[in-house]
Amino acid sequence: MKIKHAYVNVCSPGRNFVTLKIETDEGIYGLGDATLNGRELAVASYLSDHVIPCLIGRDPFATEDIWQYLYRGAYWRRGPVTMSAIAAVDMALWDIKGKALNTPVYNLLGGKSREGVMVYAHAHGADIEEAVDDVGRHIDMGYLAVRAQSGIPGLDSTYGVPKGHQPYEPAERGLPSESRWSTEKYLRHVPQLFAKVREQFGDDVHLLHDCHHRLTPIEAGRLGKDLEPFHLFWLEDPTPAELQEGFRVIREHTTTPLATGEVLNTIWDVKELIENQWIDYVRTTLVHAGGFTHLKRIADFAALYHVRTGCHGATDLSPVTMAGALHFGMAIHNFGIQEHMPHNEETEAVFPHHYRFEAGYMYPGDAPGLGVDLDEKLAAKYPYERAYLPVNRKLDGTLFDW
Structure with missing residues (x-):
């Protein structure tokens, strides 16, 4: 061949x-x-x-x-x-x-290590009340793990919270929009959100939160410590991970589990994070970290240090990657959890697939290969449109991490 x-x-x-x-x-x-x-x-x-x-x-x-x-x-x-x-x-x-x-494909990666792949959903709201309601909605849908994000008083917008009641999609048509940010307001607000969620739903649901690279290591250490009473499944991307040693500072100040890696591309980008056990979950993804061949190396290396996977799985990845991530998650021993943002109906039609969600887990299906296809005639009806992620600035206008 x-x-x-x-x-x-x-x-x-x-x-x-x-x-x-x-x-x-x-x-x-x-x-x-x-x-x-x-x-x-x-x-x-x-x-x-x-x-x-x-x-x-x-x-x-x-x-x-x-x-x-x-x-x-x-x-x-x-x-x-x-x-x-x-x-x-x-x-x-x-x-x-x-x-x-x-x-x-999972049979080529070693066969099944589990029956299903636990996934987490995204819950959000313009304020704490809306976010708590959305957590409940996802629990009712069968999710066992939910990421919670909430609008912050005094800020017009923030990561993870859509404008209006549409599904969250950060990429916007046209040139990048600009958001405003206040770390101080954020640090005061987030513990209040999770106190309300735990009060409403108890301790059984797994809760996650994404800082989206917006804190310094010591600020992240403070937030992680403040969130310890609510025992999060993880605190994601608390600080930019280019400086891997920054996670040592966070680790010294909190026992809240840490996850990072979705914007990192190779085993070298996460080497110190893993071998020093500064993180608990590595989030490098199939499409940005070299495919199965390289992601398997990262997972095997992580397993030596009790670090599990939690691969990025937002809607900026196509159903091809979602299918691949599920095959990968079925096979590797140190799987932790898989992010799941459902695609819209148009995307689902363009990429027909065999994977499915059921009672908190996803299953890749048993079709040969990845079990996903591309309807090229239908795809042609949706031509490329330029789109960008937003740009973030502090309240004084300083360009900041989005």
Whole structure:
């Protein structure tokens, strides 16, 4: 079997997705997700102009060699564009393998380690009362774990909370909007939110919260300590993780579990975090961290240090990545939890799939390969539209982490 043809599909059924399709001379094809929110066309060009010509004629089963070729062979390593492109190729090749061998991808990764993949939902509200109500709504839907975010008095908008009652989608058409931020208001507000949630729903539901990289390490340590009475499942992205050692400061001040890594791309980006046990969950994702081949290395390394996975799974990743994440979560031993933001109806139709949600868990299905497809005729009805994530500024106008 040889790779005969490959091309990139860019569509926008509510938001932009970049999908790689690799075809073989035996009629089997595989799909890979290459979506990089706000920089989609950079990855599409990287694939079309630089990677695809190097794939033609290669053995699609040679996933390790092709991964090393695209990583080491480019000389300019790492970074979100490069690693998303490599991930798309890797996903598509594992999809081909599964289809050729007539088995789901999780069987190629070691087989089932569990019956289902526990997922967490996103609950939010303009204020604490609305957020508490939304937590209850998701519990009623069957979720066992819920991330809670709330609007903050004195701020017009904040991460994780949509404007109006639409599902939350941070990417906006047109040029980036600008938000205003106050760390002081945030630190006073969040413990009040979780006190109300625990008072309303008790201790059984798993609760999570995302700081979205907006605190210094000592501020994060303070918040983690304030949240200890509410025993969160995790506190996510408390501080930018480029300075991995910053998490040592947080760890010294709180026992609240810590999760980070969704914007990181390689094992080197999380090496110190894991080996020093400064985090409890690594959130690197299939599409931004090099696909199955590299994410498996990260998970295996993390297992040595009692660190579990909690892969990013927002709607800026297509159903191709969601399917892949579920196969991955079914197979690896040190799985922790999987993020789940349901896609809109248009996206679900463009990417028909076999995975499903039931009573707090998701299941990848037993179809060969990834179990997800791309309806290219339908996708063509949703052309690419430029979109960006917002920009964040402090109240005095200083540009800040969004």
